[in-house]
Amino acid sequence: MNHRHVVLAALIAAGALTVTATAAITSASGYKPAGTFGKVGSANGQTNGPRGLVVASNGTVYVGDTNNYRVEVFSAGGAYKDKWGSSGSGGGQFNVPRDVDIAPDGTIWVADDVNARAQQFSASGGYKSSVEVPGEAARGIAVDADGNVLVAVEGGGYSGVRVFTGGAGSAGPLLGKGAYAIQDVESSPDGTMFITAADSNTSKYTVRHLKADGTSLGAFEIPNGGGIGVDLDCNVWASDFPGRAIDKYSPGGKKLATTSSPDLEANDIAVAKNGDLYVTSQPGSVVHFKEDKSKPAAANVPAKLKVVNGAVAVKYTASGFACPGQVAATATLSGKGVSGKASVQVAAGKATVIRIPVKAPSGATKATFKIVLKTNGRPTTETRQVTVTR
Numbered sequence: 001m002n003h004r005h006v007v008l009a010a011l012i013a014a015g016a017l018t019v020t021a022t023a024a025i026t027s028a029s030g031y032k033p034a035g036t037f038g039k040v041g042s043a044n045g046q047t048n049g050p051r052g053l054v055v056a057s058n059g060t061v062y063v064g065d066t067n068n069y070r071v072e073v074f075s076a077g078g079a080y081k082d083k084w085g086s087s088g089s090g091g092g093q094f095n096v097p098r099d100v101d102i103a104p105d106g107t108i109w110v111a112d113d114v115n116a117r118a119q120q121f122s123a124s125g126g127y128k129s130s131v132e133v134p135g136e137a138a139r140g141i142a143v144d145a146d147g148n149v150l151v152a153v154e155g156g157g158y159s160g161v162r163v164f165t166g167g168a169g170s171a172g173p174l175l176g177k178g179a180y181a182i183q184d185v186e187s188s189p190d191g192t193m194f195i196t197a198a199d200s201n202t203s204k205y206t207v208r209h210l211k212a213d214g215t216s217l218g219a220f221e222i223p224n225g226g227g228i229g230v231d232l233d234c235n236v237w238a239s240d241f242p243g244r245a246i247d248k249y250s251p252g253g254k255k256l257a258t259t260s261s262p263d264l265e266a267n268d269i270a271v272a273k274n275g276d277l278y279v280t281s282q283p284g285s286v287v288h289f290k291e292d293k294s295k296p297a298a299a300n301v302p303a304k305l306k307v308v309n310g311a312v313a314v315k316y317t318a319s320g321f322a323c324p325g326q327v328a329a330t331a332t333l334s335g336k337g338v339s340g341k342a343s344v345q346v347a348a349g350k351a352t353v354i355r356i357p358v359k360a361p362s363g364a365t366k367a368t369f370k371i372v373l374k375t376n377g378r379p380t381t382e383t384r385q386v387t388v389t390r
Helices: 003-014
Strands: 031-037 053-055 061-065 070-074 080-084 097-102 108-112 117-121 127-132 137-143 149-155 158-164 175-178 180-187 193-199 205-210 216-222 228-230 236-240 245-249 255-260 266-271 277-281 285-291 304-306 311-317 326-335 338-347 351-359 364-375 378-389
Touching (some): 031 255, 053 277, 061 108, 070 097, 108 149, 149 180, 158 180, 175 205, 180 228, 216 245, 311 326, 311 338
Parallel strands (some): 053 097, 137 180, 228 266, 304 378
Antiparallel strands (some): 053 061, 097 108, 108 117, 137 149, 158 175, 180 193, 193 205, 205 216, 228 236, 236 245, 245 255, 266 277, 326 338, 338 351, 364 378
């Protein structure tokens, strides 16, 4: 047993880390379970009603331990590292710490719900500053690429987002104002934002897409109005309480993927830089999912391709990413006697015709079409079995 396994065994014995067997969790669409950590309690490594969470670029996980009035810190693998905060209204204290996010400078921002403010901390938990939302509850928080702090607020019969430019000053106007119960806000890499809301007097939950100035870009319905996460490709992950799942959507609301656990009751979702998912689940745990690179997604191309003048024209539509507008890609065809390769730029959400010079025998031959997309610097592979005719 190596040193890492000894540490994991000690954490499991102490109750600070529990590992869920892969067989106990079902997953689909390219995601697989990697275990859980934390359990209900107030000791180090335990949580009580955790809501918001965020993952730093180095993999460190910060969890809003709501009912313990603190923030807890874990490694990417779930080992307990640190905690800070206590019940109260002073600097560094909380009254329902509901959400957590990280600014571009590495500082941590926490939505301090009942205290009607957002507090800023160093990465090690040192209190730095706060901004106020008087008369409103701070339901969620996000920090955009420019360091502006977005606070999801509710009060006076209306909800929306208050923006603090540069993380300081007084609250801006109420963006996305509506008579609904706001649940969360997330900043997208393209500069827009997403909020989740429970519509008043109905059982309908929606994700609303807004420009930075609050202008609506549309909305779509989801099974539950809990927390959301936005990945590096501008797609949205949302909780699905009834299905014990989390679902991935395009910005326009097309469901792209889902992954689930029998006991999953997702409060919030954080997407790591490497694409891993971390989910706070009632009553007190964090569930970790990994992208399953061994199961490429299906490429959206025709099943039959014809060689004309030594090449095939493949109509390919990318649906797995929404930003940036174009990404570099390499497409290949391979099979018995079939070979071809082309480097192209692929448009997000639109059909791109890829011309691939091909060597192929006469007649119809089975082959594999594969495309590797450089989505935000991360290779994403899609494949499809096709028939090539020459």
